Amino acid sequence: MEIITKPETETLFSNGINRIPVSFIREILKVTADPEMISFAGGLPNPALFPVEEIKNATIEILQKEGGNILQYAETEGFYPLREYIASRYQKRFNLEISPEEILITNGSQQALDLIGKVFLNPGDRVLLEKPSYLGAIQSFSFYQPEFLTIPMENDGPDMEKLNESLSLNCPKFFYCIPNFQNPSGITYSDSKRKRISETVIKNNLLLVEDDPYGEINFSGENLPPLKSQVGNRGILLGTFSKIVAPGLRLGWVVAEKSIIRQLVRAKQASDLHSNNLSQRVIYQYLLQHDLEDHLNKLRFNYEAQCTWMLSAIKKYFPKQISYTEPKGGMFIWGKLPKGYSAMDLANETIKEKVVFVPGNTFFVDGDGENTFRLNFSNTDKATIEKGIKIMGAILDRFLEGD
Amino acid sequence: MEIITKPETETLFSNGINRIPVSFIREILKVTADPEMISFAGGLPNPALFPVEEIKNATIEILQKEGGNILQYAETEGFYPLREYIASRYQKRFNLEISPEEILITNGSQQALDLIGKVFLNPGDRVLLEKPSYLGAIQSFSFYQPEFLTIPMENDGPDMEKLNESLSLNCPKFFYCIPNFQNPSGITYSDSKRKRISETVIKNNLLLVEDDPYGEINFSGENLPPLKSQVGNRGILLGTFSKIVAPGLRLGWVVAEKSIIRQLVRAKQASDLHSNNLSQRVIYQYLLQHDLEDHLNKLRFNYEAQCTWMLSAIKKYFPKQISYTEPKGGMFIWGKLPKGYSAMDLANETIKEKVVFVPGNTFFVDGDGENTFRLNFSNTDKATIEKGIKIMGAILDRFLEGD
Numbered sequence: 001m002e003i004i005t006k007p008e009t010e011t012l013f014s015n016g017i018n019r020i021p022v023s024f025i026r027e028i029l030k031v032t033a034d035p036e037m038i039s040f041a042g043g044l045p046n047p048a049l050f051p052v053e054e055i056k057n058a059t060i061e062i063l064q065k066e067g068g069n070i071l072q073y074a075e076t077e078g079f080y081p082l083r084e085y086i087a088s089r090y091q092k093r094f095n096l097e098i099s100p101e102e103i104l105i106t107n108g109s110q111q112a113l114d115l116i117g118k119v120f121l122n123p124g125d126r127v128l129l130e131k132p133s134y135l136g137a138i139q140s141f142s143f144y145q146p147e148f149l150t151i152p153m154e155n156d157g158p159d160m161e162k163l164n165e166s167l168s169l170n171c172p173k174f175f176y177c178i179p180n181f182q183n184p185s186g187i188t189y190s191d192s193k194r195k196r197i198s199e200t201v202i203k204n205n206l207l208l209v210e211d212d213p214y215g216e217i218n219f220s221g222e223n224l225p226p227l228k229s230q231v232g233n234r235g236i237l238l239g240t241f242s243k244i245v246a247p248g249l250r251l252g253w254v255v256a257e258k259s260i261i262r263q264l265v266r267a268k269q270a271s272d273l274h275s276n277n278l279s280q281r282v283i284y285q286y287l288l289q290h291d292l293e294d295h296l297n298k299l300r301f302n303y304e305a306q307c308t309w310m311l312s313a314i315k316k317y318f319p320k321q322i323s324y325t326e327p328k329g330g331m332f333i334w335g336k337l338p339k340g341y342s343a344m345d346l347a348n349e350t351i352k353e354k355v356v357f358v359p360g361n362t363f364f365v366d367g368d369g370e371n372t373f374r375l376n377f378s379n380t381d382k383a384t385i386e387k388g389i390k391i392m393g394a395i396l397d398r399f400l401e402g403d
Numbered sequence: 404m405e406i407i408t409k410p411e412t413e414t415l416f417s418n419g420i421n422r423i424p425v426s427f428i429r430e431i432l433k434v435t436a437d438p439e440m441i442s443f444a445g446g447l448p449n450p451a452l453f454p455v456e457e458i459k460n461a462t463i464e465i466l467q468k469e470g471g472n473i474l475q476y477a478e479t480e481g482f483y484p485l486r487e488y489i490a491s492r493y494q495k496r497f498n499l500e501i502s503p504e505e506i507l508i509t510n511g512s513q514q515a516l517d518l519i520g521k522v523f524l525n526p527g528d529r530v531l532l533e534k535p536s537y538l539g540a541i542q543s544f545s546f547y548q549p550e551f552l553t554i555p556m557e558n559d560g561p562d563m564e565k566l567n568e569s570l571s572l573n574c575p576k577f578f579y580c581i582p583n584f585q586n587p588s589g590i591t592y593s594d595s596k597r598k599r600i601s602e603t604v605i606k607n608n609l610l611l612v613e614d615d616p617y618g619e620i621n622f623s624g625e626n627l628p629p630l631k632s633q634v635g636n637r638g639i640l641l642g643t644f645s646k647i648v649a650p651g652l653r654l655g656w657v658v659a660e661k662s663i664i665r666q667l668v669r670a671k672q673a674s675d676l677h678s679n680n681l682s683q684r685v686i687y688q689y690l691l692q693h694d695l696e697d698h699l700n701k702l703r704f705n706y707e708a709q710c711t712w713m714l715s716a717i718k719k720y721f722p723k724q725i726s727y728t729e730p731k732g733g734m735f736i737w738g739k740l741p742k743g744y745s746a747m748d749l750a751n752e753t754i755k756e757k758v759v760f761v762p763g764n765t766f767f768v769d770g771d772g773e774n775t776f777r778l779n780f781s782n783t784d785k786a787t788i789e790k791g792i793k794i795m796g797a798i799l800d801r802f803l804e805g806d
Binding site: 012013014015016017020022042044045047048049050052055056059060063064067068069070071072073074106107108110111114118119120121122136139140142143144207242246247248249250263266267269270271272273274275276277278279282 | 415416417418419420423425445447448450451452453455458459462463466467470471472473474475476477509510511513514517521522523524525539542543545546547610645649650651652653666669670672673674675676677678679680681682685
């Protein structure tokens with residue numbers, strides 16, 4: 001029995017599950033288990049920068065201090081002092097008043113995206129996305145069968161004319177955006193765009209789902225204020241420890257006003273009861289005893305160096321027809337082949353020579369972006385970056401031949 | 404702004420989210436944060452029995468050995484050697500051949516229930532439940548808006564006549580059951596019922612979702628073979644480390660044939676990418692170095708003692724009109740007030756005197772079970788059991804007065 005069919009249903013599986021696009025990135029993570037493969041795919045942070053010793057010591061201390069209680073079932077909302085810590089950090093960084101009751105701890109940001117879909121979306125509801133947008137969000141939302149609308153992006157954020165036009169024609173449930181070092185495009189919203197979007201959100205009584213995994217990986221160290229500080233209760237803000245401490249702990253959070261948090265908690269209770277208690281207690285212990293700013297400075301310094309190495313290699317080895325971004329933060333460089341070329345075809349060539357990256361069309365819901373691609377620089381050392389980009393450059397020379 | 408309303412939608416929130424029943428148990432867990440409250444609610448294992456030292460040592464060892472890699476993103480399917488361990492245990496206990504590829508690691512069994520809803524259920528699909536059934540499953544499935552059908556339970560399992568009658572009239576997507584020490588009723592299926600149900604499942608080409616959190620907490624130590632060994636690919640079997648090691652690690656699993664696992668993986672990818680990597684590596688390290696059987700024997704010995712203390716106290720203090728089960732495993736005693744009495748009213752009385760338990764109607768989808776209640780014995784010591792049951796007994800004497 002491969003597939004069981006039921007008399008009254010066309011297929012065994014739900015309508016929603018068939019709507020989730022397969023992740024090229026997750027599939028590629030399997031390919032990259034090959035130790036010889038040079039991977040610029042994935043969005044993996046650099047494991048050499050994880051605070052392994054500190055996490056180990058925090059685990060020992062907290063288990064010694066608290067014993068079995070931290071291995072017990074716990075509250076759906078998350079560990080209260082960890083929520084207090086997150087709230088106080090928004091206060092410190094942005095003078096943003098958030099109560100711990102407005103924070104829910106999730107299994108990474110990915111779960112926050114899923115819970116938002118669960119709480120807000122009925123089939124056919126409209127969701128506004130940046131074009132391109134984050135694949136993980138597209139996957140999470142897709143299950144709930146919304147209609148996606150997309151807003152083209154300019155260098156400083158969404159095309160406001162198109163945004164206002166779309167809002168006048170449609171009534172989306174929410175606008176999902178990544179204002180800082182967007183994945184995949186690397187775009188960061190300008191101050192003036194932030195202001196205009198906030199005004200639009202308020203005027204249209206729109207919900208804003210603001211995903212901010214990369215805001216703290218700003219090479220300059222400058223704080224980029226969330227749109228939530230301007231849109232108040234209309235803003236749902238997502239954060240994560242995945243990029244700033246370690247993703248294997250699966251700890252993210254949602255900030256939203258209490259009536260929304262109540263529904264997210266209800267959804268989370270039905271989804272998995274609560275987030276990992278050991279991880280929550282360990283990370284809180286780690287944060288108590290270490291200044292996160294020191295760690296972030298180290299991350300920024302290293303990621304900026306990795307980014308610079310990749311940009312230098314690109315300048316040296318890529319043919320001139322390739323355009324690309326020069327990011328000031330985050331983890332990605334976004335490139336474009338000349339029109340008419342397919343980055344998927346390119347990936348098929350580079351994989352043969354053991355280099356892998358993500359073709360950009362995976363970040364578009366409308367089939368566009370065939371000539372775009374995303375390179376990750378955070379999980380590779382200098383020599384490997386040089387080697388991989390050199391291989392890609394040679395393949396690109398052949399690939400674009402005659403252009 | 405308490406609730407934002409959109410012109411085109413009646414409410415801001417999804418249809419599914421409004422279908423999830425609120426958990427009396429999770430709400431009660433908040434009440435029981437009061438240290439003076441004696442709780443027979445919750446389904447909490449005894450934290451004094453968690454292998455705290457062993458978990459601590461396993462964490463130290465694995466972080467020393469593997470460094471940052473175990474804090475990195477990981478595969479959606481789960482850590483392969485942990486899946487091998489689980490497969491080999493089914494082989495050892497039941498001679499059941501399962502490949503690691505037929506196992507997906509989840510954030511506790513609760514996530515497995517949610518993913519099953521996500522993968523199989525469209526609104527209006529029928530789901531067959533035992534009556535009563537596990538609240539967490541009712542919550543998970545409810546989001547997906549199925550129609551619930553229920554099968555009355557006899558002392559040795561489902562009423563077969565009613566089961567066959569229901570199957571001849573309806574075409575449920577699956578039958579969800581807990582064959583060992585069911586939560587809440589404590590019922591364990593007899594061998595002959597297992598056989599008859601398996602035949603029915605095969606004959607009707609039905610999917611069987613078999614949840615087995617308590618099978619290993621059999622006081623006698625005897626292994627109770629899963630129905631999956633009889634129904635083959637039609638069986639989806641759920642297991643968890645929550646009751647046999649520690650729930651705070653949030654590690655459960657699903658066993659299913661590969662085409663179903665593929666869809667569950669797709670759903671999990673969209674839901675939270677993957678389970679906690681640190682927890683998976685720590686528990687695997689713990690299992691490598693310790694014989695789980697020794698730990699299970701300790702659990703069985705202690706839970707049997709706790710159960711016996713509670714039964715003795717009930718015999719001593721409860722009025723004769725109260726009927727109750729005498730479990731041979733699991734974590735719960737299931738009681739009944741005389742017809743016409745409400746266990747919810749009783750709970751309101753006992754909470755005033757700082758004793759709490761779960762009124763049984765929360766486990767029924769059809770409003771029945773008003774006179775039933777569930778007592779948990781696994782998370783309370785002898786003196787507290789004696790004290791709490793004595794208080795309940797005195798309240799029951801007044802409560803049933805004149806009956």
